[in-house]
Amino acid sequence: MSNTLFPVFLKTETARFLIVGGGNVGLEKTETLLRQNPDVNITVVATQIFPELAEVISRHPQIQYHERPFEEADLEAADFVIAATNNRAVNAVIKQQANARHILVNAADQPELCDFYLGSIVNKGSLKIAISTNGKSPVLARRMREHLEEAIPDDINVSIDNLNAFRNKHKGSFQEKVADLNKITQTLSSNKSVKKPRNYQKLVLEISLLFAVFFIGYGISTVLSFNELKEHVIAIPNEFYAMLLVGFIAQLVDGAVGLGYGVTCAVSMMMFGVNLPSISGSIHTAEMFSSGVSGYSHYKFGNVNKKLLFWLIIPGVIGSFLGASLLIYLGNTYEIVTYAILSSYTLIIGIRLIIIAFRKKQPKGKVKRAGLLGFSGGFLDAFSGGGWGPIVTSSLLAKGRKSSYVVGTVSLAEFFVTLTAAITFFASLGVSHWYIVVGLIVGGIAAAPLAAKLAGKLPQKAALLAVAFLVIVFSVRIFLKMI
Structure with missing residues (x-):
C-alpha cells in the first residue's frame, strides 16, 4: 500500500x-x-x-x-x-x-x-474536507482545495443544517433514520430529476461557425466576384498584416488576464482614421470569433464558474444591445461623458488591484449585484468600443476571486456580449474595413488557446498586477485624449 x-x-x-x-x-x-x-x-x-x-x-x-x-x-x-x-x-x-x-x-x-x-483544507460552514498527497505534492493539494472551494456552493451549510434538524427530530432507530434520509436524498442522484448541464463548448462553436459562414458568405456573394476576390487577395493592404499581429497580441493579453482586447484594437484602428461606430462594430465582429474560441478553451481547461456565468450573460447581452443601439443612433454625442466615467472607474480599480496584489492574502468576498456589473460592462463595452474586461474582470478580482476562474468565466460571457453587439452593428452598418476585421479574427483565434492555458498557470499576484497595469494605462490614455 x-x-x-x-x-x-x-x-x-x-x-x-x-x-x-x-x-x-x-x-x-x-x-x-x-x-x-x-x-x-x-x-x-x-x-x-x-x-x-x-x-x-x-x-x-x-x-x-x-x-x-x-x-x-x-x-x-x-x-x-x-x-x-x-x-x-x-x-x-x-x-x-x-x-x-x-x-x-x-x-x-x-x-x-x-x-x-x-493537509490543504476546504471549509464550507460545517463541511470540512482535508486533502493530502502523502507529503509528495503540496501544490497539487492546494490546487485541489481551490477547485473544491469553487465547486462547492457557499450555502451548503443550509443543507447540512436541514439534514441535521431532520435527524434530530427523527425518533426511529438508526436503520430507520438511514432509510428515511436515503429516500429524501435519492432525488439528488436520480437521472430524471437532474438537469443535464448545457454544453457551452458545443453552443459557442456552433454559433461561431454559423456567424463565420454568414459573414464570409455575405461578403463574397454581395461584394466581390471571383475575379475581384483574386485581385483583392493579391493586393491585400499592409494594414491586414498589422491587424493580424494586433489581433494575436490583443487576444493573448485578453485571454490571459481578462481584458485589453478592445483597448489594444481601438488604439490601432484610430491610427487609420476609422470612426467610432465602425471601430466598435469591427472590434466586436472580430472579437466574437476570438472570444468564442477563448471561451471554449477556458471551458475545456475548467476555468468557468457556471453560476457566475449565468448572472453575467443575460444582463451583459441586454446592456450590449442598448449600448450598440445608442452608439449607432446618437453617434459621438456622449463620447466624452462615457470615456470620463469609464476611465475614472477603471483608474480607481487599477490602483486598488495594485494594493490587493501586495497584500499577504485577500479574503474572498461575496460577489453582489453581478447582474448590474454585467449590464454596465456590456453597455459601456458596446458604446465605447472597450470596457467589458476593465469593468467586469477588475471588479471580480477586487473581490478576491481566483484569477483563472474570473478570466475564464468573463471570457465565455464576453462571447455572448460581443455576439450581441456584432449582430446589432452588422444589421445597421454592414461590413466595413473587411481587411481589419479578418486580420483581427485570424490573429485572435490563433492566440486564444494559448491565452486560456496561460490563465490557469499565471500566478495570482502577477495576474492582478498585469490587469492593474492595463487598466491604468487604458484610463490615462482616455484622460489624455479628452484633454
Missing part, C-alpha cells in the same frame, strides 16, 4: 501547538491553525520573528511567543509540535526530543521527519 495515512479530524479546543520558527513557514503554519480555530492554543519559539508573523500574533492574544532559540523545556506545554525552521539539523533534534516525550511532530518540507501532515 503506497499511502498508509489515516485521516483524523482533531478537536483543537484543548490541543496545545508548539511552532518552532518565526519566518514565512512559521507564519503559514500559524495562519493554517488559526483558520480552523481562531482561539487555538499556540506557542511560537524563534530566534527571529518576522514582522508579518508578529502582526498575526498581536491580533491573537492567546498566542504566546519567545524570541530565542528552541529549548527542550518548551516541549513540556505542547501536545503537537511543528518544526518550521530552515535548519534541517535543528528540525531533526526537535523531532527526536519530542518523540522521546511521545509528542507528534510535523516538519515543513521534510516528510521523513513528519508524524502527521497539515
Whole structure:
C-alpha cells in the first residue's frame, strides 16, 4: 500500500501547538491553525520573528511567543509540535526530543521527519474536507482545495443544517433514520430529476461557425466576384498584416488576464482614421470569433464558474444591445461623458488591484449585484468600443476571486456580449474595413488557446498586477485624449 495515512479530524479546543520558527513557514503554519480555530492554543519559539508573523500574533492574544532559540523545556506545554525552521539539523533534534516525550511532530518540507501532515483544507460552514498527497505534492493539494472551494456552493451549510434538524427530530432507530434520509436524498442522484448541464463548448462553436459562414458568405456573394476576390487577395493592404499581429497580441493579453482586447484594437484602428461606430462594430465582429474560441478553451481547461456565468450573460447581452443601439443612433454625442466615467472607474480599480496584489492574502468576498456589473460592462463595452474586461474582470478580482476562474468565466460571457453587439452593428452598418476585421479574427483565434492555458498557470499576484497595469494605462490614455 503506497499511502498508509489515516485521516483524523482533531478537536483543537484543548490541543496545545508548539511552532518552532518565526519566518514565512512559521507564519503559514500559524495562519493554517488559526483558520480552523481562531482561539487555538499556540506557542511560537524563534530566534527571529518576522514582522508579518508578529502582526498575526498581536491580533491573537492567546498566542504566546519567545524570541530565542528552541529549548527542550518548551516541549513540556505542547501536545503537537511543528518544526518550521530552515535548519534541517535543528528540525531533526526537535523531532527526536519530542518523540522521546511521545509528542507528534510535523516538519515543513521534510516528510521523513513528519508524524502527521497539515493537509490543504476546504471549509464550507460545517463541511470540512482535508486533502493530502502523502507529503509528495503540496501544490497539487492546494490546487485541489481551490477547485473544491469553487465547486462547492457557499450555502451548503443550509443543507447540512436541514439534514441535521431532520435527524434530530427523527425518533426511529438508526436503520430507520438511514432509510428515511436515503429516500429524501435519492432525488439528488436520480437521472430524471437532474438537469443535464448545457454544453457551452458545443453552443459557442456552433454559433461561431454559423456567424463565420454568414459573414464570409455575405461578403463574397454581395461584394466581390471571383475575379475581384483574386485581385483583392493579391493586393491585400499592409494594414491586414498589422491587424493580424494586433489581433494575436490583443487576444493573448485578453485571454490571459481578462481584458485589453478592445483597448489594444481601438488604439490601432484610430491610427487609420476609422470612426467610432465602425471601430466598435469591427472590434466586436472580430472579437466574437476570438472570444468564442477563448471561451471554449477556458471551458475545456475548467476555468468557468457556471453560476457566475449565468448572472453575467443575460444582463451583459441586454446592456450590449442598448449600448450598440445608442452608439449607432446618437453617434459621438456622449463620447466624452462615457470615456470620463469609464476611465475614472477603471483608474480607481487599477490602483486598488495594485494594493490587493501586495497584500499577504485577500479574503474572498461575496460577489453582489453581478447582474448590474454585467449590464454596465456590456453597455459601456458596446458604446465605447472597450470596457467589458476593465469593468467586469477588475471588479471580480477586487473581490478576491481566483484569477483563472474570473478570466475564464468573463471570457465565455464576453462571447455572448460581443455576439450581441456584432449582430446589432452588422444589421445597421454592414461590413466595413473587411481587411481589419479578418486580420483581427485570424490573429485572435490563433492566440486564444494559448491565452486560456496561460490563465490557469499565471500566478495570482502577477495576474492582478498585469490587469492593474492595463487598466491604468487604458484610463490615462482616455484622460489624455479628452484633454
